Amino acid sequence: MRIKKHPILESLERKEVQITYNGKSYLAFEGETIAAALLANQIRILRYTEKGKAPRGIYCGIGHCYECRVTVDDERSVRACITRVKDQMKIISQGIDADEI
Amino acid sequence: MIICRCEEVLLRDIITSIENGAETLKAIKMETRAGMGICQGRTCRVLLEQAIAPYTDITIQETNNIMYKNPVRPISLANLSRSGKDSSQ
Amino acid sequence: MKYDLVIIGAGPAGMCAAIQAASNGARVALVDENPVPGGKLRGQVYKEPKSDWWIGEKIVRSMESKIKQLGVTCFLEREVWGIYPKWKVMLNNGEQLESDFVLIATGAAEKAIPIPGWTTPGVMAIGAAQVLANIQRVKPGNRVAIIGIDALSLTIAYDLKMAGVNVVGIYLPPLNAFSLEKSNPLKMIAYLSSLSHLAPNPMLKLLGKLGQIESVQKLGVNYYPPFGMKVWGIPLHLRKAVVEIIGNEAVEEIVVAAVDQNGQLGRKQEKRIPVDCACISGGLYPLVELANAAGCESVYIEELGGHIPLYNEELETTQSGIFVAGNSTGIEGAKVAMAQGELVGTVISIRLGFVEGGPELIKKAKEKVNLERENAVIKFHPGLENGRAKLERLSRIRE
CATH class of the missing domain: 3.50.50.60 (FAD/NAD(P)-binding domain)
Incomplete structure (x- = not known):
C-alpha cells in the first residue's frame, strides 16, 4: 500500500520504527500517523462500536469524526489519524478486541 | 442506514422520532441520541438538518440560532478541573 | 499566559496571520490539534495553469521555519474546547491562553x-x-x-x-x-x-x-x-x-x-x-462551533458552505476581538485563506499599536484577498460571488 515513488512529490527519508497493534508487531515510519502505518500493513479495522460491535476504520482522516479512536499505551480514545507513531508504541483497538486482550 | 455514526442511530429511528412529534434538532437529539456522541455532531448535524427539512416549516436559517455549547470538544473531567490554571504555572 | 493574539488552527490562514502579526512584533500563540502545522494545505498538489506545481508541503515548510524564527509559541496536539470572555481560550489539557484578540481559523469539515x-x-x-x-x-x-x-x-x-x-x-x-x-x-x-x-x-x-x-x-x-x-x-x-x-x-x-x-x-x-x-465527496462546510459557542452571531449562506459566523470587511465577528479567516469564513481555496490570514494579522497589529499607516495597509491587504479570489483556480461553489454579496449586505445591515 505504500507509495514509494511519486511523480511530483519528493521521496521521504524516514526512520523505521516498531509498533504493536493488538499484540502483534508491525513496522512503521517515524512521522507517519498510526492510521497510515496500520493501513500500510493492510489493517483497516481500528475499533468495534459499543452497541452493534461493528467494525470501523478511518473515516474523515483529519480528527473530526473520532471514528479511528484507539487505545495507545493505556490512554483511551486517541485519534489514530492525527497521532504519530513512536517506536515501541502499544496500540489496542477499542471494542470487542480490547475486551479480549 | 446509519446516520449518526457515533451513537449508531439509523435513519428510520430519526424518521420515527419526527413522526412521533420531534420538531426540532434538539428534540430529535434528545429522543434518539443522534448528534450526542463523541464527535458532537460534526458528521451528522448537517444530515439531521436535512432529514427534518421535509417535515417542518422551519428553515435551516431559522434552526440556526445554533446551540453549540462549550465544551465543543471532548475533555476529561480531570483536565476540566485543571482549567483556569494559567499555562505558565 | 497572556498573548497579543491567540490563533486557533495552524492551517494556511492561521499560519499567515501568525507570521504577519509576529513580524510586526506581536506575541502570538498558535494552537492546533495536529502534531504538525499546515492543516489541509499539506496535502495539496496541483499544476497551476500558467506556472509550476503548487506543492502544499513545501509552502508549509517555509512558513513553519518563519514561525520558528519569529518566536511564535506553538501549542500542537491541543484541542480548543471553548472561548470565554474576554478572551480566554481553553485547551483540552486544562491550560488556558488569554488575549484581547482571537483568530478562529479552524477550517472546514466534510459534509x-x-x-x-x-x-x-x-x-x-x-x-x-x-x-x-x-x-x-x-x-x-x-x-x-x-x-x-x-x-x-x-x-x-x-x-x-x-x-x-x-x-x-x-x-x-x-x-x-x-x-x-x-x-x-x-x-x-x-x-x-x-x-x-x-x-x-x-x-x-x-x-x-x-x-x-x-x-x-x-x-x-x-x-x-x-x-x-x-x-x-x-x-x-x-x-x-x-x-x-x-x-x-x-x-x-x-x-x-x-x-x-x-x-x-x-x-x-x-x-x-x-x-x-x-x-x-459531499462537499465542505465551515466549522463554526467555537465561534457560535463564544456568542458570535451566525448566518446561513449556502454558496459559502452553510452556517458561517457573521463578519465584517476586516474579518471581525460580532464579538469584538474575535476574528475569522480561511474556510471558517466560507469555502474557498488556500490562497484566499492565506491572504485573509495576512489581513487579520495586519488589522490586529494596527489595533495593538505595533504599526502605523493603518488604513493604507488594510486597504492593500483587502485588495490581496480580492485578487486571490479572482485568480482562484478552483471555485468550490459556482455562486460564490452571490454568496459573498449576501454576506456583505448582512454585515452592513448589522453595523
Whole structure:
C-alpha cells in the first residue's frame, strides 16, 4: 500500500520504527500517523462500536469524526489519524478486541 | 442506514422520532441520541438538518440560532478541573 | 499566559496571520490539534495553469521555519474546547491562553452523504484519501471508487492516479434526502460547466461549455456514454449511482445502478464492482462551533458552505476581538485563506499599536484577498460571488 515513488512529490527519508497493534508487531515510519502505518500493513479495522460491535476504520482522516479512536499505551480514545507513531508504541483497538486482550 | 455514526442511530429511528412529534434538532437529539456522541455532531448535524427539512416549516436559517455549547470538544473531567490554571504555572 | 493574539488552527490562514502579526512584533500563540502545522494545505498538489506545481508541503515548510524564527509559541496536539470572555481560550489539557484578540481559523469539515454500508472500514471521506496519498504516502486502497462529483473529488481523483492508485470510476451518489443536487445528472453537467476552466480533458471542456445552455444539458445527459467518459483515464459516470457499499470487515464491492436524467434509479441493471476503498465527496462546510459557542452571531449562506459566523470587511465577528479567516469564513481555496490570514494579522497589529499607516495597509491587504479570489483556480461553489454579496449586505445591515 505504500507509495514509494511519486511523480511530483519528493521521496521521504524516514526512520523505521516498531509498533504493536493488538499484540502483534508491525513496522512503521517515524512521522507517519498510526492510521497510515496500520493501513500500510493492510489493517483497516481500528475499533468495534459499543452497541452493534461493528467494525470501523478511518473515516474523515483529519480528527473530526473520532471514528479511528484507539487505545495507545493505556490512554483511551486517541485519534489514530492525527497521532504519530513512536517506536515501541502499544496500540489496542477499542471494542470487542480490547475486551479480549 | 446509519446516520449518526457515533451513537449508531439509523435513519428510520430519526424518521420515527419526527413522526412521533420531534420538531426540532434538539428534540430529535434528545429522543434518539443522534448528534450526542463523541464527535458532537460534526458528521451528522448537517444530515439531521436535512432529514427534518421535509417535515417542518422551519428553515435551516431559522434552526440556526445554533446551540453549540462549550465544551465543543471532548475533555476529561480531570483536565476540566485543571482549567483556569494559567499555562505558565 | 497572556498573548497579543491567540490563533486557533495552524492551517494556511492561521499560519499567515501568525507570521504577519509576529513580524510586526506581536506575541502570538498558535494552537492546533495536529502534531504538525499546515492543516489541509499539506496535502495539496496541483499544476497551476500558467506556472509550476503548487506543492502544499513545501509552502508549509517555509512558513513553519518563519514561525520558528519569529518566536511564535506553538501549542500542537491541543484541542480548543471553548472561548470565554474576554478572551480566554481553553485547551483540552486544562491550560488556558488569554488575549484581547482571537483568530478562529479552524477550517472546514466534510459534509457526509450516507449510503447503505458507509460505515464499513475502507469507506472514507474524500479528504482522508488525499491525506493518506499526498501526506502519509499510503494508498487509501488499491481499487478505489469515488462517489460524488465536485472540484475536490476530481482533484483528488487525479492525486490518487498520480500516486499509482487504480481509480475504478467517479460515480454519482444515490438520490436521497442527503445527496440532493449531487445525485442529479442534469445539475452535475451544469456544475461541471462552471468548472470548465479546470478543463481536465477536452471533451469535458466541450461538455462544460455546452452545459451552460439548458436544452443542451438534457441532450448532453441523454447522449452521455453509458460506459462513462474518461477524465485523466478515470471513468466519470454521470448516469450511474453507487447505491450500496458491501463488505463485512472491510469494503469488498460497490453496487452501481443506472439513473435517468433526474437521478431517479432504474429498477434493473444493478452491477457489482469489486473495490477495497470507496471515497464519498459531499462537499465542505465551515466549522463554526467555537465561534457560535463564544456568542458570535451566525448566518446561513449556502454558496459559502452553510452556517458561517457573521463578519465584517476586516474579518471581525460580532464579538469584538474575535476574528475569522480561511474556510471558517466560507469555502474557498488556500490562497484566499492565506491572504485573509495576512489581513487579520495586519488589522490586529494596527489595533495593538505595533504599526502605523493603518488604513493604507488594510486597504492593500483587502485588495490581496480580492485578487486571490479572482485568480482562484478552483471555485468550490459556482455562486460564490452571490454568496459573498449576501454576506456583505448582512454585515452592513448589522453595523
